[in-house]
Amino acid sequence: MSRVLVIGAGGVGSVAVHKMAMNADVFSHITLASRTKSKCDAIAASVKQRTGVTVDTAAIDADDVAATTALIQAVKPALVVNLALPYQDLNIMDACLAAGVNYLDTANYEPRDEAKFEYKWQWAYQDRFKDAGLMALLGSGFDPGVTSVFTTYTKKHLLDRIDTLDILDCNGGDTGLPFATNFNPEINLREVTAPSRHWENGQWIEGPALSHKQVFDFEQVGEKNMYLMYHEELESLVKFYPEIKRIRFWMTFGDSYLKHLELLGNIGMTSIEPMMFQGREIIPIEFLKALLPEPSSLGPITKGKTNIGTIATGMKDGKARTVYVNNICDHEEAYAETNNQAVSYTTGVPAMIGAALMLTGQWKGAGVFNMEQLDPDPFMDMLNKHGLPWKVQDLAAPLAF
Numbered sequence: 114m115s116r117v118l119v120i121g122a123g124g125v126g127s128v129a130v131h132k133m134a135m136n137a138d139v140f141s142h143i144t145l146a147s148r149t150k151s152k153c154d155a156i157a158a159s160v161k162q163r164t165g166v167t168v169d170t171a172a173i174d175a176d177d178v179a180a181t182t183a184l185i186q187a188v189k190p191a192l193v194v195n196l197a198l199p200y201q202d203l204n205i206m207d208a209c210l211a212a213g214v215n216y217l218d219t220a221n222y223e224p225r226d227e228a229k230f231e232y233k234w235q236w237a238y239q240d241r242f243k244d245a246g247l248m249a250l251l252g253s254g255f256d257p258g259v260t261s262v263f264t265t266y267t268k269k270h271l272l273d274r275i276d277t278l279d280i281l282d283c284n285g286g287d288t289g290l291p292f293a294t295n296f297n298p299e300i301n302l303r304e305v306t307a308p309s310r311h312w313e314n315g316q317w318i319e320g321p322a323l324s325h326k327q328v329f330d331f332e333q334v335g336e337k338n339m340y341l342m343y344h345e346e347l348e349s350l351v352k353f354y355p356e357i358k359r360i361r362f363w364m365t366f367g368d369s370y371l372k373h374l375e376l377l378g379n380i381g382m383t384s385i386e387p388m389m390f391q392g393r394e395i396i397p398i399e400f401l402k403a404l405l406p407e408p409s410s411l412g413p414i415t416k417g418k419t420n421i422g423t424i425a426t427g428m429k430d431g432k433a434r435t436v437y438v439n440n441i442c443d444h445e446e447a448y449a450e451t452n453n454q455a456v457s458y459t460t461g462v463p464a465m466i467g468a469a470l471m472l473t474g475q476w477k478g479a480g481v482f483n484m485e486q487l488d489p490d491p492f493m494d495m496l497n498k499h500g501l502p503w504k505v506q507d508l509a510a511p512l513a514f
């Protein structure tokens with residue numbers, strides 16, 4: 114029985130809070146705080162209606178460390194779950210240290226003026242969390258998060274040695290809109306417009322953004338174009354699995370999405386460089402975010418499925434083996450259960466699971482942890498029980514590309 118403070122009332126925060134309320138034996142008291150309190154209140158009303166559980170709400174600017182520390186001290190949670198934006202990570206970690214409380218997030222810290230997707234700033238908190246006897250769990254979403262746990266599970270149970278790893282992220286959902294991003298638009302566009310990067314034979318290989326395409330036939334979705342990309346779990350996988358010779362990340366994009374992205378990029382709308390507009394400084398991508406639909410508004414209109422998983426090649430008992438571990442999630446079912454589409458669902462559920470494992474002491478430690486460092490079994494077990502069932506398939510051959 115533990116108190117939890119969730120910060121961030123977007124799609125991911127909404128799913129996590131709904132799922133925590135459905136697991137009241139672990140989450141005895143939930144407080145949801147975000148910049149805009151009315152969004153917290155709307156989520157609390159939905160949770161009350163669906164589960165009967167009361168969620169307390171509060172307004173907080175998590176960039177204000179003193180105010181966040183004071184909120185944590187007032188709420189007295191055992192854990193702060195950060196589901197605001199990556200810009201807030203370090204400030205919320207500072208507030209957790211000041212208040213003496215454990216920390217969890219789903220995305221690594223990003224400085225506003227550089228699209229980096231690197232863990233170095235958060236890994237630098239290792240000694241501070243360790244010395245305080247506190248735990249910070251990084252990246253407990255789907256990717257990073259579940260994909261990292263799939264890899265750990267593969268190494269623990271399916272392969273004695275992993276040689277190559279491909280992460281395949283397919284969103285086969287359709288909103289009917291010409292252009293919308295399924296999680297925070299600013300972060301999403303920073304991610305997909307960054308140069309591609311993968312790990313091969315001890316080094317990073319870079320290429321232009323979205324320039325390497327392959328077709329893959331995703332179960333329950335169909336054939337999709339997927340593109341080689343950089344994604345933040347590659348950094349922690351490389352660190353914790355030095356044996357893997359090649360690690361790649363692929364994400365599917367539809368032609369309409371790419372056409373709009375190209376145009377927006379060509380005219381400078383995806384830039385993160387500040388510029389002057391009518392006497393005040395604006396950042397084009399922040400302005401674009403204001404024009405695009407909020408991911409939390411896409412729930413009622415998204416149809417189709419996500420299919421995300423890992424394909425690993427390697428050796429088991431002296432024989433070559435290729436294994437595919439994946440989850441398929443239906444947008445409409447996710448919406449029916451939590452009022453949010455599957456991309457928020459596939460992130461919010463693992464956030465709830467990571468939080469539950471910390472609160473119940475099944476995952477514990479002092480310091481800053483990535484998902485790869487923890488026992489995959491209780492997490493995999495909870496995925497099956499809480500809406501993200503997975504399966505393992507042996508593939509006849511490795512990927513042909």
Ligand code: NDP
Binds near residue numbers: 121125147220298
């Ligand atoms: P949204 O943009 O829908 O929600 C973000 C929320 O954070 C909003 O409620 C926003 O408030 C709030 N917020 C922003 N700045 C502050 C601040 N300074 N103080 C307090 N609250 C703030 O994003 P999502 O829900 O889609 O994503 C949430 C997080 O999950 C992001 O970090 C994203 O990168 C991560 N993510 C991780 C994935 C994974 O698989 N690991 C996949 C998808 C997302 P307001 O409404 O007032 O702006």
